[in-house]
Amino acid sequence: xxxxxxxxxxxxxxxxxxxxxxxxxxxxxxxxxxxxxxxxxxxxxxxxxxxxxxxxxxxxxxxxxxxxxxxxxxxxxxxxxxxxxxxxxxxxxxxxxxxxxxxxxxxxxxxxxxxxxxxxxxxxxxxxxxxxxxxxxxxxxxxxxxxxxxxxxxxxxxxxxxxxxxxxxxxxxxxxxxxxxxxxxxxxxxxxxxxxxxxxxxxxxxxxxxxxxxxxxxxxxx
Numbered sequence: 001x002x003x004x005x006x007x008x009x010x011x012x013x014x015x016x017x018x019x020x021x022x023x024x025x026x027x028x029x030x031x032x033x034x035x036x037x038x039x040x041x042x043x044x045x046x047x048x049x050x051x052x053x054x055x056x057x058x059x060x061x062x063x064x065x066x067x068x069x070x071x072x073x074x075x076x077x078x079x080x081x082x083x084x085x086x087x088x089x090x091x092x093x094x095x096x097x098x099x100x101x102x103x104x105x106x107x108x109x110x111x112x113x114x115x116x117x118x119x120x121x122x123x124x125x126x127x128x129x130x131x132x133x134x135x136x137x138x139x140x141x142x143x144x145x146x147x148x149x150x151x152x153x154x155x156x157x158x159x160x161x162x163x164x165x166x167x168x169x170x171x172x173x174x175x176x177x178x179x180x181x182x183x184x185x186x187x188x189x190x191x192x193x194x195x196x197x198x199x200x201x202x203x204x205x206x207x208x209x210x211x212x213x214x215x216x217x218x219x220x221x222x
Contacts, residue, residue, distance in 0.1 A: 001172045001191075002110055003163070004141075005179030006121040006128060009199040010103050011135060016096040023092035024066075024085050031081070046072055057148035060123045062086050090127070094134050100200060102215030107140040109222055118143035118163055122153045122183075143167065154183040164190055178212065185209065 007013040021043065025036040034042075046068040051059045058064065063086040070077050110117055117140060121128050125146040132138040143163055150158040164170075175191040177184060180202040197212050198205040205211050212218045 001116045001118065001167075001174075002176045002178065003118045003120055003160075005181075005184045005199070006119055006131060007123070008180040008201040009178060009184070010137070011097055011099050012201055014201070015098075016093045019096045020089045020093035024089050027085060027088055042069055042072070055152075057122060057124055057146065057150075057153065060127075062089050090130075094130070097131065097134050099135055099137070100215055102219055104137070106215050106219050106222065107137060109219060111140055113222065115222075116142045116167075118145070120145045120154065120159050120163055120184075122147040122159075124148055154186075157186045157188060160186045160188070182206070 004010060021040060022036075024043075025034075025039045028034045028039040029036060043065065047065050049072065050061075050064050050068050054064070063082060066082040066085040067077060070082065107117070119132075119141045121144075123146060125148045128146050129138070129144075132141075132144075138144075143166055145159045145163045145166075147153040147159050150156075150162050152158040154160070170190060172191045174193040174195065175189055176195045176197060177186070177189075178197045178199060179185060180199045185196040196209045197218070198209045200212055200214060202209075202211065
């Protein structure tokens with residue numbers, strides 16, 4: 001079985017996020033006269049506040065960040081503005097989404113060989129499903145699990161426990177995990193062999209993780 005992460009694994013999260021924040025900071029400047037650098041600093045502070053307070057998939061909810069931004073900087077909460085900011089963010093984000101080269105060919109080969117596939121990801125379910133539809137790859141996964149369905153995020157391994165509970169076979173001879181961060185490589189795996197791979201977008205790769213430099217090269221390993 002092959003288990004994929006999504007963000008910064010099958011596409012570049014950083015490229016999309018950067019463009020989305022630019023679109024929102026431009027809106028903040030036009031609506032409130034706030035310089036982009038100041039807005040970005042305030043946004044990061046609001047994001048940190050939400051993440052320190054919320055310990056679930058909702059900690060990734062951009063709408064909560066924008067509502068926090070308003071409350072932190074003594075702006076009267078206006079749901080229309082917050083929703084608009086959220087819509088602008090995701091419209092810009094989705095417009096920049098592009099699969100890493102070789103991903104479709106890899107997924108097609110895995111499917112052709114009859115190897116089961118899963119996608120396990122943190123974030124709000126609706127957003128992650130929309131990403132898959134934008135990338136047009138949802139049909140390649142036999143199982144999809146988001147942290148919103150679970151009691152904890154991937155660093156708790158709860159989403160992986162949910163995945164394994166949904167699989168008819170209780171144990172595999174080998175499971176490959178592909179992601180960009182340490183939480184994408186779980187320790188408690190019902191398989192004789194587990195192999196961990198770091199995506200081309202991974203920044204820090206532990207010594208026991210095999211780095212994927214391109215999906216075209218990884219294709220040859222399947």
